Amino acid sequence: MRDNAGVVEDSRSSGGRGASSTGRPRGRPQKKARGKARGVTREIIIAAALREFAECGYEGATTASIARRVRVTQPLIHYHFGSKQALWRATVDSIFARLSAEVEDAERKVEGMGPAAKFVTLTYSFIDFSVSNPELARITHNEGVVHTERLEWIVENHLRPLYKRWGAYIESAKEAGIIKDLPAAFVVTALLGALAQFFDLAPLLRAVWAIEPTTQENVRAYSNAVVEMFLEGASVRIDEDFDMADPENVGD
Numbered sequence: 001m002r003d004n005a006g007v008v009e010d011s012r013s014s015g016g017r018g019a020s021s022t023g024r025p026r027g028r029p030q031k032k033a034r035g036k037a038r039g040v041t042r043e044i045i046i047a048a049a050l051r052e053f054a055e056c057g058y059e060g061a062t063t064a065s066i067a068r069r070v071r072v073t074q075p076l077i078h079y080h081f082g083s084k085q086a087l088w089r090a091t092v093d094s095i096f097a098r099l100s101a102e103v104e105d106a107e108r109k110v111e112g113m114g115p116a117a118k119f120v121t122l123t124y125s126f127i128d129f130s131v132s133n134p135e136l137a138r139i140t141h142n143e144g145v146v147h148t149e150r151l152e153w154i155v156e157n158h159l160r161p162l163y164k165r166w167g168a169y170i171e172s173a174k175e176a177g178i179i180k181d182l183p184a185a186f187v188v189t190a191l192l193g194a195l196a197q198f199f200d201l202a203p204l205l206r207a208v209w210a211i212e213p214t215t216q217e218n219v220r221a222y223s224n225a226v227v228e229m230f231l232e233g234a235s236v237r238i239d240e241d242f243d244m245a246d247p248e249n250v251g252d
Helices: 002-015 033-037 042-060 063-070 074-081 084-109 115-132 135-144 149-175 184-200 202-209 216-230 234-241
Strands: none
Touching (some): 042 063, 042 084, 063 084, 074 084, 115 216, 135 149, 184 202
16 A cells, blocks of 8 residues: 555656556646638638628727637737737738639630720629628728728738729720710729729618629629620620620629
8 A cells, every 4th residue: 555655646746636657647638729720711710801801891890700610729920910000911912812813704705805805804703702701892882981001011912903093994995985085083983982892782782672782693783783884885886896695694
């Protein structure tokens, strides 16, 4: 019995609550945070950050909340991105890169076609992307209401190149007599506002008009309505150059 007591005493002195044969103390199991973190990539964190920044704005978003969304520790966020500002920039870069890919794909489809085809196709492309990624409009709006360094950055790196690209199509459409001779800034702002509002105010539309904006039927119907409102004599000029009713032209 004394020998056994001695063994117990030795065990306590060498390992606290009873050391295992490997030298690790028994008792409370080790945390598995690292195991969970292995499956959380930068892309997963960016997807969570996109929702956080869109819903809460930059000031209201926190890296702790983003970490909770993907069930990792806050230090892991800082390990990958360094700071909230760096994470915000990576997030904005990501969504605009996907938008740019959509636009480039649309441009390839209408290469060699006339200005009406290009203007209409680009409009549809933006509408489709906006439906699938409503965070784009929300982040752009959040940053656009106050002049900050973030606004300057997003304008310089993403919005100005995008608007310049779109402006070129608008100018071509104006020269062809397809749309009225209005400043491109007015056309782009009104068009983007019209597109974003329909999907951003989905709860209001459901409550007042009993309309579900995200159904394929309503997306297409609204797309056609917006295009017709912004194109002068759309039914005549577009038919000569581009058939909006043809599914092959406007996508799925």
